[in-house]
Amino acid sequence: MTGKRPSRDTELQSSSLSRATPIPRIVCVVGPTASGKTALGIRLANHFNGEIVNADARQCYREFKIGTGTPEGVRKTYRGKKAYMVDGVPHYLMDFLDPTHVLTAAEWRDMALRAIRGISKRGHFPLIVGGTGLYVKALVDNYAFPKVPPKPELRDAFKNKPLPDLVKLLLKLDPTAAAIVDLKNPRRVIRALEVVTFTGKTYTSSRRTQKPVVEAFQVGIKWSRAELFHRIDDAVEEMVERGWIDEIRDILKKDIPLDAPAMTAIGYRELLSYIRGEQTLEKAIESCKTAVRRYAKRQETWYRRDPRIHWAHNEDEAFGMVERWLSEPE
Numbered sequence: 544m545t546g547k548r549p550s551r552d553t554e555l556q557s558s559s560l561s562r563a564t565p566i567p568r569i570v571c572v573v574g575p576t577a578s579g580k581t582a583l584g585i586r587l588a589n590h591f592n593g594e595i596v597n598a599d600a601r602q603c604y605r606e607f608k609i610g611t612g613t614p615e616g617v618r619k620t621y622r623g624k625k626a627y628m629v630d631g632v633p634h635y636l637m638d639f640l641d642p643t644h645v646l647t648a649a650e651w652r653d654m655a656l657r658a659i660r661g662i663s664k665r666g667h668f669p670l671i672v673g674g675t676g677l678y679v680k681a682l683v684d685n686y687a688f689p690k691v692p693p694k695p696e697l698r699d700a701f702k703n704k705p706l707p708d709l710v711k712l713l714l715k716l717d718p719t720a721a722a723i724v725d726l727k728n729p730r731r732v733i734r735a736l737e738v739v740t741f742t743g744k745t746y747t748s749s750r751r752t753q754k755p756v757v758e759a760f761q762v763g764i765k766w767s768r769a770e771l772f773h774r775i776d777d778a779v780e781e782m783v784e785r786g787w788i789d790e791i792r793d794i795l796k797k798d799i800p801l802d803a804p805a806m807t808a809i810g811y812r813e814l815l816s817y818i819r820g821e822q823t824l825e826k827a828i829e830s831c832k833t834a835v836r837r838y839a840k841r842q843e844t845w846y847r848r849d850p851r852i853h854w855a856h857n858e859d860e861a862f863g864m865v866e867r868w869l870s871e872p873e
Contacts, residue, residue: 567663567757570865571598571671571679573852574763575842576809576835577774581614583764583858584672587865588632591670594662596655597627597637598673598682603651604642604805606794609787611808612778613638622665642794642805645730649688652681656756671759676845677725683759683851689738689749697740701733702802709733717745722848727841730807760868762861763846765854775835779810783828788814809838 570593572584584595597603601611608615616629618638626633635658640646655678659669671679680686701709709732713720716739724746725731735746742749766774791814799806806812810831817827846852855861 566755567659567669568869569659569669569671569757569759570868571683571759571761572673572763572861573598573676573679573761573846574674574765575771575839575846576612576674577771577778577839578674578766579764579858580672580674581612583762583861584670585614585630585632586858586862588668588670589630590862591668591865591869592666593632593668593670594626594658594665595629595632595634595670595672596658596662597634598651598655598671598675598678599637600646600651600673600675600678601805601808602637602673603640603646604644604808605638605640606642606797606799607790607805607808607811608638609782609785609790610810610814612782624661642799643803645693645804647688648677648681648686651675651678652686655682659757674842676842677731679761680849682757683755683761684752685754685756687751687753689742689744689746691738691741691749694737694741697737698733701736706732709736712736713739716740717747719745719747723747723750725841725845727837730804760865761849761852762864763852763854764858764861765856771839772836775839776832779828779832779835782810783814788818788824791815791818809834 570587572580572587574580587593588595599611601607602613604611607613614629616627616634616638618625618627620626621628621633624633624635625639626635627637627639628634636651636654655671662669671682673679681688706729709729710726713724713732713736717735720735720739724735738746738749791811795818813831813834814827816822816830817824822830853864855864
């Protein structure tokens, strides 16, 4: 693609982006960790005069930057809104949340919609970038979430139980839950148990889709398993070199609870074992790589369930897919 890049403060000229639509058109850049979502998102934002809404659950939190893969940036005001600026591109819902706050998919979806509408009003193009599949699906399918508030007593009772026991209980109460609940994530399993227990309904039936509020094109870069694992290993080593261990030490000094939601980010507990002297740095890094690889496999399993995602072999191909979609008549 050639030609002069448009100024970010210039209103979109392309009719495919500027014409009125009943619901906002958005592009969702998805995929497993280390697949190149950040770079693709910024490239698309720069070319199509876009602004980015973060859809990575752990990149929402303050203090947790290196280990979550949060791109280097700075918080500032953009067009009257607080944003996290990366290479001149405003990002919303990134590096803004207290580490102890539990950000539900429903809460994220509502905040993301507000951000999307603001971006559209400014004549810019909304891009959703991140690997938390439930967040993106909640937005694209406009989930109606069960109105069951958190039950502290129930959560406390479940908190210390082994995950396999919790999964067994959930599947006994609701065999269909395995299709939509991340059974490797204790918080997701406990939340599903909470809903099933207090509604008497299956988790699947209590979380239904509604009329769409966005017109979405989902795209991601597909790597072979070997290539993806190589990228993950390189990413972990690069984050350690950038100071990931020092970041964890700083977090510990700030008395952030070890059971805080932000601390569940993949890799933090593994490297914490080195800081505590429980294993060597080499073994801790290898444990970290293994944990991230397992997480990536779970992400791939999630994405395989959605045939609407367009998979590209590289960034250029993904860019072309988006370009063609935006040029299509509605």
